[in-house]
Amino acid sequence: MIDSLVAEGVEVTLITERPAQEAPGVRQIVYTVDESTTQHPALAATEYHLRTGEAVTRLMERLKRSDPPDVVLGHIGWGGMLFARDALPDAGLIGYCEYYYRSTDSDLDFGIDEPVPAADRQRVRMRNAAQLLALDTLDAAYAPTQWQRRQYPAAYRQRIAICHDGIDTRFCRPDAKAAFVLPDGRALAPGMPVVTFVARDLDPYRGYPEFMRAAARLAARRPDALFVVVGGDGSGYGRPRSDGNSWREAMLTETGLGDRIVHIPWLPHEQLIRLFQISAVHVYLSVPFVLSWSLLEAMACGCLVVGSATEPVTEVIRDGGNGLLTPFHDETALADRVQEALSNQAAMRPLRRAARETVIAGYERERCIARQTGWIHQFGD
Template identity: 40%
Template sequence: MNILFIHQNFPGQFKHLAPALQARGHKVAALTAEKNQQKTPIPTYRYTMPFTEPDPRQARLGTTFIVMTDRAHRVALAAVHMRDKLGFVPDVILGHCGWGETLFLREVWPQARILVYAEFFYATEGLDVGFDPEFSKLTLPVRMSVTSRQAHLALAMVQADAALAPTEWQADSFPPEFRAKITITHDGVDTDTLRPDPQAQYTLPDGRVLRAGDEVLTYVARNIEPYRGSHIFLRALPEVLAARPEAQVVIIGNDGVSYSSAPKQGSWRDVFMDEVRDRLDLSRVHFLGSVPYRDYVTLLQIGRVHAYLTVPFVLSWSMLEAMSLGALVVGSRTGPVEEVITDGVNGCLVDFFDVEGWSDALIAALSAPARFQPMREMARRTIVDNHDLRRICLPRLIRFVEQAGQEAV
């Protein structure tokens, strides 16, 4: 078959799937944004984006839809070039619906089966918006804005022949009208590579060497921001460090924003650290920013406890990878986390907002590693049995795409 992947930051969620399909003899290509510099073995074509953003004063609640349809327009132009100049006609198209890229492809390749990666559907109740009133209040303007952001997602689902979601909770964020189209299969965790290593060690910038078994608490997020509970975690730290004088805290994450709104000035890290700075032994709190993937893995192998918090939103790969690495995850009692972690079985759960509860749970886990060892082992077993890349997820993903291709013939 001819298979086309579309993702503005390709390979994204298709890192393993696209090469696997190529290895099975399919002709695989990708279409991505011009600025994307990710390396991939897949033949890749690019589309350009307009230089100007729409004026919110004119577009008002349609701003997001204009941005997404502008992107869809550019994708469609690139698709016409691929069809007319390169002779590429896909049997199957698989694209992420979050950026509008698949919206007009039916008009270019009417016979192709269109599949979308259905990661998340915005709503005004029960999900991320309004969950944390400290940063998001459900006023009428906010509700209308959230509802307007559904437009391109709904249109993409209408256009799609089938959809793919990584978790049950994320699939359930979509309206019932679309839910029947969605197959649930995670992108997969490479459990053969991501496994515990009792010999792991890492040298911090200050020269301190951390080794597996040391009293190390880890926290990971793409950016230090409210959506991933950074404020709750940092507010819990003073009590943790006071109770555990040997503990070292390693924080991986940049100072930008991925999902949250930006603070009025500075970074969220600065804002939250200003609250607790005078109550922390800063020599034991290590902000590493963004680190190479190998270092990230090593630090999770070393950590005695890994804290993971999220509002009701997309589940981070990092939590599943931490579990595969045998980490004891103390996670927030929110929907996406509860789908994977059962409190007291393969990890610990704490109410998202309970700062004192977070301090207590982290102190307990740091204090008695032997008592929590069965949970660490069960955490890895959970990922091996349910999210293993090669034995479970990749075969299902391949079957999903190939069955769509058979239906197109």
């Protein structure tokens, strides 16, 4: 979106805690957040949001004196928009609504039989404080998906539009001539029995343990299958393991997959797309949480996706229509569906085409950007 605004001659200022790569026509102003002093665990995130709001507000007030912005667009979950209305009373305020935390029927209690501890429920409820205060001051707001919008309180939902950040479907596209070279030098190409799995970090939120157990079952049935996993060893969206090991280390020990699986910590974007282009089956699992861009990019590349039958995923994957679905916690069912997909590649081609068509119809980048810039012009004029 920023590139489109700059091309139109709009003056763009990025207020950020972490400097981004320099871009023509974009001014960056970096802020720092004061160190937390709270001793109450439920207030840790709230204090961070408050201090972020204070830091960003100081910069907004400086801009107001020298070059007042017409419109401010910002993520409402991290505190930066908390005091924007006070600092810039005449500016149009647009909020990006990524995720509203819930203590029940959410990522917090997904797949857990015992009650969630009261301290955890209180902690996630307090994480929403900055969002609710910011929502009350906005001129417009939007969420990337229908499911993400539904997580917000009913009183606010009618004010939140739906607009994804957008997928570049010209870059993310099928390529029958694609090639992907593994770190050990092996070359992979379309048609090979390659099963892929991608996450920022390999953690339970994205179903990494379930995938590894299913892969171990499938490896015994399909000696020719190769599993390629991309993801880091950080704790991701969950908590670190109590034994100090990464989930990758723990699952390799548990499954004994050895050289049947290749782990790659990180890939440049263009190489990730090539991996999607050669994938025979792409597995995407997620607890009820923010939908990964990687799923939509894989679909745009024509991947045959086997996904978890969880709400964020079922919004984009229709079982037997543009992909295959399986229960999140059923590793045997997951192995069965991946085997089904590997064994019936020709019959699965319509699902691949439909996956790409789904992304083009609902998530194509140019249309998403046009809608976002339309709001900016609406509130900036």
